[in-house]
Amino acid sequence: MKYFLAIIGGGPAGYTAAEKASKAGKDVVLFEQSSLGGTCLNVGCIPTKSLLYGAKQYYNATHAQKYGVTAENVAFDFAAMQKRKTIVVRKLVAGIKQRLNNEHCTVVNGFAKVESRTDECVTISCNGETYEAENLMICTGSTNFVPPIPGIKDNPAVWDSTDALAAAELPKSIIIVGGGVIGMEFATLYHELGVPVTVIEAMPTILPNLDPEVVALLAEKYKKAGITILTGTKVESLDGGKVTANGEVYEAERVLVSVGRRANLNGLEALNELELNRGAIKMDEFCKTNLPNVYACGDVTGKIMLAHVAARQAEVAVGRMLKQIPLQRIAYNAIPSVVYTNPEIASVGITEAQAAEMSIPVEVTKLPMTFSGRFMAENEGETGLCKVITDAKNHSILGVHLIGNPCSEFIAAASFAVRMGYTTAEFQQVVFPHPTVSEILHEAI
Numbered sequence: 224m225k226y227f228l229a230i231i232g233g234g235p236a237g238y239t240a241a242e243k244a245s246k247a248g249k250d251v252v253l254f255e256q257s258s259l260g261g262t263c264l265n266v267g268c269i270p271t272k273s274l275l276y277g278a279k280q281y282y283n284a285t286h287a288q289k290y291g292v293t294a295e296n297v298a299f300d301f302a303a304m305q306k307r308k309t310i311v312v313r314k315l316v317a318g319i320k321q322r323l324n325n326e327h328c329t330v331v332n333g334f335a336k337v338e339s340r341t342d343e344c345v346t347i348s349c350n351g352e353t354y355e356a357e358n359l360m361i362c363t364g365s366t367n368f369v370p371p372i373p374g375i376k377d378n379p380a381v382w383d384s385t386d387a388l389a390a391a392e393l394p395k396s397i398i399i400v401g402g403g404v405i406g407m408e409f410a411t412l413y414h415e416l417g418v419p420v421t422v423i424e425a426m427p428t429i430l431p432n433l434d435p436e437v438v439a440l441l442a443e444k445y446k447k448a449g450i451t452i453l454t455g456t457k458v459e460s461l462d463g464g465k466v467t468a469n470g471e472v473y474e475a476e477r478v479l480v481s482v483g484r485r486a487n488l489n490g491l492e493a494l495n496e497l498e499l500n501r502g503a504i505k506m507d508e509f510c511k512t513n514l515p516n517v518y519a520c521g522d523v524t525g526k527i528m529l530a531h532v533a534a535r536q537a538e539v540a541v542g543r544m545l546k547q548i549p550l551q552r553i554a555y556n557a558i559p560s561v562v563y564t565n566p567e568i569a570s571v572g573i574t575e576a577q578a579a580e581m582s583i584p585v586e587v588t589k590l591p592m593t594f595s596g597r598f599m600a601e602n603e604g605e606t607g608l609c610k611v612i613t614d615a616k617n618h619s620i621l622g623v624h625l626i627g628n629p630c631s632e633f634i635a636a637a638s639f640a641v642r643m644g645y646t647t648a649e650f651q652q653v654v655f656p657h658p659t660v661s662e663i664l665h666e667a668i
């Protein structure tokens with residue numbers, strides 16, 4: 224049998240594509256070497272959020288006095304938190320399996336290797352069997368990057384994020400190398416559970432890609448709370464849990480290395496004409512590679528390593544493959560992103576600095592989150608910020624940057640405004656429910 228589409232990788236890109244193409248009545252085979260759901264579901268977004276939620280419950284219980292609540296003998300059971308995390312993941316993986324079954328998609332559990340390709344047929348081997356398809360979609364994701372720092376390889380004290388998520392016990396102390404998204408989310412988890420945390424970041428600030436004012440508020444709070452944050456500090460070498468950086472030695476039981484991820488190209492060696500861009504697969508606006516019947520979606524494209532981007536890329540790519548009219552494109556200018564620190568950070572669109580780089584004249588509006596009644600009611604002693612970037616000429620909304628709980632839950636409203644190119648006058652016609660923290664958008668825009 225010749226399939227219409229073969230998909231390698233069952234993460235958010237792969238399973239979204241499989242479901243959409245199968246729903247359209249096409250024969251689809253999806254290969255997954257591990258568990259459906261990919262990094263996001265198994266060793267990324269979902270397990271981290273499950274553990275972070277447990278940590279937040281503990282932290283809130285031990286910091287409840289400010290709301291007039293005293294909780295005594297508050298304790299946590301890390302093994303129970305881990306068990307719950309595993310159950311959440313298992314249920315969601317089963318859900319994806321069920322969805323693909325419902326659409327009669329063939330799922331093959333094993334490592335898939337591309338054997339050959341012509342414009343008419345891609346041949347793939349897996350578990351000793353051979354499969355043929357008209358089209359191939361590469362959704363092989365990414366793996367943790369191990370930087371070439373002396374002493375990092377085969378060092379038993381070193382963890383990557385997958386090791387950290389699997390650990391049966393909390394570390395007694397931890398140094399986190401890389402103050403990016405992964406680094407700061409784990410810093411939050413460990414700090415809230417009472418583990419001494421040191422973050423070492425090479426750039427002048429943690430979370431260097433985000434709005435600096437928003438990041439400064441987080442850094443200030445975390446430093447006050449006792450997290451050591453060393454910025455502009457490059458790690459030179461490791462020896463067990465001893466980390467030498469800028470000539471100083473820092474020590475902890477564990478060292479979590481979170482300095483980025485790299486595209487996973489394993490099994491694709493036969494596609495020797497596939498064009499790459501800085502180690503990731505080059506694709507066009509429809510996720511089509513330079514090879515006519517080969518598409519690539521998700522982290523393997525190195526574009527924006529976020530699960531929701533991967534899923535949207537898959538929808539667009541399948542639409543293109545099925546020649547659906549009108550052809551959809553991805554609004555890369557309106558991709559929301561969230562960092563699950565406490566408080567959360569959420570943003571969409573360009574920052575002030577990016578506007579300046581692009582020579583776009585902008586107006587910037589800033590409002591403290593404390594303008595929101597609901598924020599005041601539920602965030603005693605906390606600060607927060609809403610920053611809106613608008614085009615100075617036509618007043619369209621170009622970017623929104625937020626810090627303050629629970630901004631992850633309403634950044635989508637701002638994404639919608641950026642995606643649709645709404646002006647401030649158009650956005651002002653939207654009614655926000657009162658009292659909600661989301662009203663801050665209404666106040667600021």
Ligand code: NAD
Pocket residue numbers: 268370400401402403404405406408423424425426429430431456457458481482483484527528529560561562563
């Ligand atoms: P990242 O690129 O976000 O951060 C890596 C950080 O490490 C950067 O700030 C960089 O300056 C720093 N760094 C690099 N080399 C260093 C060195 N030698 N010493 C000290 N610092 C160094 O990468 P990440 O945090 O590993 O995350 C990987 C990917 O996963 C990202 O694309 C991220 O967006 C995604 N992710 C997203 C979420 C989310 O959406 N909430 C959560 C986790 C991961």
